Each structure stands twice: as structure tokens, then as C-alpha cells.
Amino acid sequence: MAKTVALIAAALCVLALAGFAQCEEQFSVMGRVYCDTCRLQFVTRLSEFISGAKVRLECRDRQDAKNVTYTIEGLTDAEGYYSVPVAGDHEGEICEVTAVSSPDAECNEPANERARVSLAKNSGIPSQNRYANFVGFLKKEPLPECVDVLKELTLVE
């Protein structure tokens, strides 16, 4: 079975060389960008999603963090979702998505989240789709209702 799949993949690569299919593109990294309306650096029920936000996926060598092996940027759709294609296998590398810029002037301070994704074929994940954790931007002023959210989370009494 695995052999058949490998053969089909190889056949597709041959077709790709002939211009029929894309061979290099192996993964899609998907995720969502939020506006952290409570400035808590996690998603709450008051979080909003940002359309037109820019994210960057960057892979670096595990041994040498200065060695950037892959970079691609993407934009979120109306619901804040993005999907970026990744060519090649990235075993032995650390690949992370970060939030780069937001078109929302009230919510454009990157929350500095790094959403790590595995982009190795041998990771045991059968799908070509790899889902990254949320990355976001902090709203300038937290919403007044954030007090309630904090109470719900029992972080404050």
C-alpha cells in the first residue's frame, strides 16, 4: 500500500515536470489570526478574527537558528483564516508561524506568539494539512467586558 502511494507520488512528480501537476508543494499550513481584545495572549470568547492580516512561516535549521531554510508569507481571508503552501520536507528544522502585520489600527501590536508546526513527512501525521495554533495581535485598549472574561476564567475574584 505504502509502495503504491509512493509510486503514485513519483508519477505525479513526473507529471509535474511535464507541467501537469505540482510536485514540490507538499504541505499546507493553516491557521487563524485573532485580535486579542483582552490583551491576555490567548483566545477568549471576546476575541475577534482579523481579515487581511499578514503571517509569516519561517523554518530554521534545528542546529543553527541563523540558517533560515524557508520563508513564506500569507494573508488572512474575511474570517481570519490563512493557508500557505510549503514546498519540500522540513525534517530537522523548526518551523513557526508568526503574526506580522494587521490592517486594524486598533489591533496591530503583535502578541509575539510563535505557532510551531511540524513539516516533516515522517511526523506520523497522515494529512498534508498542518494546523498552526492561533497567532494574534493585541488590541490597544482592552474591552470593558474583559473583566467578566477574567472572572469566568477565575483569574481574579
Ligand SMILES: *[C@@H]1O[C@H](CO)[C@@H](O)[C@H](O)[C@H]1NC(C)=O
Ligand atoms: C541549513 O539548513 C539546511 C536544513 O537543515 C541544511 O541542509 C543546510 O546544509 C544548512 N546550511 C548551512 C549553510 O548550514
